[in-house]
Amino acid sequence: MPDQPFDVTVFGATSFVGQILTRYMAETYGHGGDVRWAIAGRSEAKLNELKESLGPTVVGLPVIVADAADEEALTGMVKGTRVVISTVGPYALYGSLLVKLCATLGTDYVDLTGEPQWIRRMIDAHEEDALRSGARIVHCCGFDSIPSDLGVHFLEAEAMKRFGAPCTTVKMGVKAMKGGASGGTVASMMNAMKEMGENPDLKREMKNPFSLCPREHGFKARQRNVQGAVFDKDFGRWLAPFVMAAINTRVVHRSNALRDKAYGKEFRYDESVFTKGRWSATGMTLGLGGFMVLAAMGPTRGLLERFVVPKPGEGPSPEAQEKGFYDLRFYGETDKGDILRAKVTGDRDPGYGSTSKMLAQAGLALAGLAKADLAGGFWTPATAMGDPLIDRLQKHAGLTFEIVED
């Protein structure tokens, strides 16, 4: 264990997204400077190979070997750092022991999970431990759900400044986006579909838009859920379903609940994708719907995993990451009918190039947040790190947050 804890330890440094994140950390902070960090994972050989590939700026970077099931090794890692940044997923398969240890030992934690069923289990099992120990646990610190959660946070702060009231209806539309999926992301989606197939209670729970809110939330507002081609007059576009809406909307509702309903008791939030017209909206709906149907059934899910989708460790090429980007539009309306629009953009592909920078900055933001300024518990990106994280993302991670006219 180090004499002084590391600021952040990247667990899963050799994953597809972990390697991109580690390279970003090496290029941005090097080793031996202001940021004290380490890399960790289950394979010493792979970790050393990764470190070697990062070049001379990180000579001496500490390497920690720990398997996700090895309690003793994980305990050593957790005790030796302020924040664990984890990319070891599917989290529902490999992430539970680590969250338990962070929550009980008081170490802060960020990850990239987009698995609502697992997050619910972690909150139920470990929230009291985190409250007691002071550990701040923040899931969903990648493309799902930082741009959505901080985009709404940003829009609502401006609404309060301009109108003295929150936008009680907010819609997010993906105006443009370029990127691909990795094997790890697909494996997480497939595992969630499998769990839901095996457990009807879980399937019911996942229909509840407030499933990640504290149990006593009391929200009743009916939520729009864009499940097919629909024309939206406020965006002036045909919309299609957005695959990340299931997790992002739940994170945004949890932020509202944790902030004592600052966005309103009747707050409504949905997400969708802009399309060129009715037919492209219908085509996208059918494509996504068909994939979901195949992924929901065991035998066809197996075929997809074998022949169609990327394998764990695979993902978009460096050129595809470099050329990727996203442009998200937010429309907000207060109860009185005042309207506000915002835009969040990111350079690099959303799922990897941009996600790895967001996750690194979320970990560093949390490491810099005094325990006295934020109690332990299961927070969201907006409620844990809010404006300071927006600043970091704009300065160091290629994101922009703006109020726009249309």
Ligand SMILES: NC(=O)c1ccc[n+]([C@@H]2O[C@H](COP(=O)([O-])OP(=O)(O)OC[C@H]3O[C@@H](n4cnc5c(N)ncnc54)[C@H](OP(=O)(O)O)[C@@H]3O)[C@@H](O)[C@H]2O)c1
């Ligand atoms: N929220 C977002 O926007 C977003 C974006 C991208 C990815 N993700 C999520 O991030 C996670 C990682 O994605 P990825 O594509 O990078 O996955 P990946 O390449 O398949 O990597 C998985 C990692 O888990 C490690 N691992 C597996 N079993 C382990 C064990 N028992 N002990 C320790 N480590 C173990 C692997 O170690 P080895 O390297 O030794 O094999 C590997 O580093 C996934 O859950 C994915 O859904 C989310």
